[in-house]
Amino acid sequence: MELKEVHKFLANKKNITRLFKKYGSSYCEKLIDRFNDVKKKIKEIEKLRLIEEEEIQDKLKKVSDYMLSIGLKPNDLKALKIRKEPTIKYQYIDENNNQLTWSGRGKIPRWLSKQLEQGKSLDDFLVN
Secondary structure, three states: OOHHHHHHHHHOHHHHHHHHHHHOHHHHHHHHHHHHHHHHHHHHHHHHHHHHHHHHHHHHHHHHHHHHHOOOOHHHHHHOOOOOOOOOOOOEOOOOOOOOOEOOOOOOOHHHHHHHHOOOOHHHHEOO
16 A cells, blocks of 8 residues: 555544454554654654754854854855866877877777777877
């Protein structure tokens, strides 16, 4: 039985009455106790979540206050996230000194793969 079906069943007063008649009051009391236990646990979890959120907000406020006290604004942090372009270690150039370069990343270009098939090595095309 899916959760939607269980919800639909328990939301109907007639179904609860039939359940009570079929299984008796002691069974229904056990179900009520289980529901109450789950309800208590959910409330405890919600309280803990609220406490954690308050602590996080308090810490964020302290950080923000400290930043302002030393003359920084929250937008100043965004400026620090500039991504550096990775440096290319090697570059290769074709045998006729044409500007057909390849950085050594990605698929090998046709001009270079043809030369490698003819028995040449990458070092022959390395730019110093």
